[in-house]
Amino acid sequence: QKEVEQDPGPLSVPEGAIVSLNCTYSNSAFQYFMWYRQYSRKGPELLMYTYSSGNKEDGRFTAQVDKSSKYISLFIRDSQPSDSATYLCAMKNSGGSNYKLTFGKGTLLTVNP
Amino acid sequence: NAGVMQNPRHLVRRRGQEARLRCSPMKGHSHVYWYRQLPEEGLKFMVYLQKENIIDESGMPKERFSAEFPKEGPSILRIQQVVRGDSAAYFCASSPDRSPNSPLHFGNGTRLTVT
Numbered sequence: 296q297k298e299v300e301q302d303p304g305p306l307s308v309p310e311g312a313i314v315s316l317n318c319t320y321s322n323s324a325f326q327y328f329m330w331y332r333q334y335s336r337k338g339p340e341l342l343m344y345t346y347s348s349g350n351k352e353d354g355r356f357t358a359q360v361d362k363s364s365k366y367i368s369l370f371i372r373d374s375q376p377s378d379s380a381t382y383l384c385a386m387k388n389s390g391g392s393n394y395k396l397t398f399g400k401g402t403l404l405t406v407n408p
Numbered sequence: 409n410a411g412v413m414q415n416p417r418h419l420v421r422r423r424g425q426e427a428r429l430r431c432s433p434m435k436g437h438s439h440v441y442w443y444r445q446l447p448e449e450g451l452k453f454m455v456y457l458q459k460e461n462i463i464d465e466s467g468m469p470k471e472r473f474s475a476e477f478p479k480e481g482p483s484i485l486r487i488q489q490v491v492r493g494d495s496a497a498y499f500c501a502s503s504p505d506r507s508p509n510s511p512l513h514f515g516n517g518t519r520l521t522v523t
Contacts, residue, residue, distance in 0.1 A: 394506045
């Protein structure tokens, strides 16, 4: 079993739709959870950062972490064509190697105008 | 405020040649990380360096790969005697410290193609 599982999609939605992206993980030591956005031929850009369980909202983006289920989600409200990108979940533990990110494979999202 | 700068953006090497990838971290950042992204795969950790020190190279193949971050100048990821399986996008990231609360800032990567 991979440490982090993420459905690669692709996911195609109309403009204005609510998008739900998620990852599951197996390592209970993960404490820090991130979502990155990666446009084609670019580097990952940090969108959301959450420590432990709970919700975090930033504009149209909401990140949720459920540690009991080992499940994290990213919701995008009122999706825009400019949101079309690959979304990567990433996580790290709180132990000695807390600098090391473990990524999902990414979900390719297309928002159609 | 320049971000993480990587060069070259694209690099083509024949099998057996050497590849040198360079990374200049964000201003004020002294911690550098290299990740590799293979086609259809997620980003994989390779190595973590601070100025003049390799902290963790557990993700880097033992042979042919080396990394450095000298006191002056960029971090270098060096791949000797490249093989086709080395073809990938190599991303560098930096942070101001190793606190888990410090987010990593990524560059736009170097895409290595081995022919």
